[in-house]
Amino acid sequence: MNLADSSVPERWSTGRTVVLGNVHVISMDSRVGDFVGDVVIEGDTIRDLGPGAGADRPDDALVVDAGGAIAIPGLVDSHVHAWEGALRGVSPDSDFMSYMALTHSTLGPLMSPEDVAVGQALTAARALDQGVTTIVDNNHNVRSREHAHAALTALRDAGVRTVFAAGVGMGQPDGHLLPLLLELRSAHDDDMTRIRLMQAFPTLDGWKFAVEHGFGAVAEFGTWLDDLDGYLTSGLLGPSFTLDHCAGLSAEQWSRVADSGAAVALAPRSDPHYGFAAAAPVLQADRVGVQVGLSSDNEFEYGSHLFEEMRQLMSAQRGAAAAATQAGEQDVPRPWGVRDALRAATVGGALAAGLPGRVGVLAPGAKADLVLLGTDRLRPITSELGAAVSYATVRDVTAVVVDGRPRKWAGELVGVDWADLVRRGEDSRDRLLARIGHSVEDLRFAGELVLGG
Known part of the structure; x- marks a missing residue:
């Protein structure tokens, strides 16, 4: 055979x-x-x-x-918002605030559990198609227990290994979230699915809950948060935490990240796309010895593809190393090679998923x-x-x-009716757009979806 x-x-x-x-x-x-x-x-x-x-x-x-x-x-996608899978390319030129307004404030609240499930299924199918076997799903659209169970069931049915980090949209009520984590772990947590906490803007109370109950947490981490040092000196960070982006951190803050043992997931295309930085801060991570993971972030504006993300991250690191050397800096990390790029997408991803040695390597006793x-x-x-x-x-x-x-x-x-899955995704997208007064025809040649436009 x-x-x-x-x-x-x-x-x-x-x-x-x-x-x-x-x-x-x-x-x-x-x-x-x-x-x-x-x-x-x-x-x-x-x-x-x-x-x-x-x-x-x-x-x-x-x-x-x-x-x-x-x-x-x-491959391990260390940070992706899988629920957005049916919204692929809805607004390819949106800046960060427009993206947040469209997803968190406008389309997300309109989504039924079925809408979330088809988005999850589409993201999982695309992941598997491109060689991604594990995703860290930062699901900030868990509006009810029904939404959560629908999302998790879709991922399990797809057959992708998942860390499901449950959260809600920015500004949305989250009183149900912490008790729900306990229910989700009881119903879904096993060898293929792990449960974590995600907060669009993390709180120390949330982190304490996660630590006390053994969940771990993920956080979109960067200069948009108040009091970064407060998080970094809280004593809560550890290997069960994954910090995404890490945009704009100082050298001292990077040292604290390294000392904490928290995992880091970088998003090579997302950071410059949204204006967080000219490039993902991979050289800063190198300087303090942090093994980074790799992230596609979302498909709302550009397609997920971990091979492309590897190449983007390698170019960012090599460019930053060259610039630092030309500027006369001392102790500049060596330029990355192809093995370093693959390590980010595998070994680094396993750290972000809390599964080092179990995934991300081919070795006796590792997961197949x-x-x-x-x-x-x-x-x-x-x-x-x-x-x-x-x-x-x-x-x-x-x-x-x-x-x-x-x-x-x-x-x-294997076992995926792609045509039917796409049809269901398009139906979901079209219903959601219609509810905010738009259609695909309105947007076909547009770069950005303008609310009310």
Whole structure:
């Protein structure tokens, strides 16, 4: 059997040993290294990998010849607002305040649980299609328990590993949120889904609740918050916290982030798009030894694509390092290479998801979350690592495995009626736009949706 055999997902039964052979493996684990050989999967876990690792296999094992495909760990989107999935491209030129007004104040409050669910499903399908196996979903549209359960059910049905950070829109009542977290953890928290707190503007009371109950939290973190030092010196931050953006932090504040052990998720396209900074602050993170994760943020104005985000972040780091060197600064971090970029999208993402060593690497005992890149369109290849980071696109993602189950195979999502999903998303979007006096035809050639316009 091979990667083009569409019957593989049907034969890939739960619990059956699967051997992916003839693979160029980029493990992102220094103990394993990179090699050409086999990846052996049992259930939801990588049992073994290496040259000849598949030789010792059960007689009924499913053996797939990967034909020299490139295997990388499943990518981790460290910060995405999945509920906006059906609003893709509604206002591609909006600035930050317009985005907030449209999502938090206007469209978000109109969304039913069903609207949220289809947005979640679309975001999850796009994630899997592009090789993202884990998302940290900063869901700031949890307006009721029904909205929360609909969102989580959609993600579970899609088969993407999820950290679900529940929150509400800016200025919306959130009295229900903290008790709801306990309910969500009881109903949904397991190996595929983790529950966290998200507050559009974090509060120390919320953070204390998260710490006391073992949730952790995510926060959109930057100079738009009052008293950044108060958060950073609260004693609450730790590895179960993820700070997004980190725009405008001083060197001393970056040191405090590093000392706290909190994870950091950078958004290479979002930051300059919204005017937070000329580029994501990756060099500042490098200076204090923080391993960053990678974020797509949202699809309201630009499409999520972790391969593109990798390249953007690598360019931002190299440009910042060059500028610092030319300015005569001392102890400038070295310019990133392609492995550094992939590390942000895998190892750094695992830190942001609170799953270091379990995802983001290909190693014995790690979760069987991986991506196979076909090489036909990438040739000629001199460096598999370079091809994976600098050249790959969604069309090169041939197979995606999450928790030991194929979610994409032979270039197609498994079990997804894409046409029906898109139709439901468009219906949701059209209903929402109609309620604020707009239609797709009004906006077809517009860059920005102007409320009342």
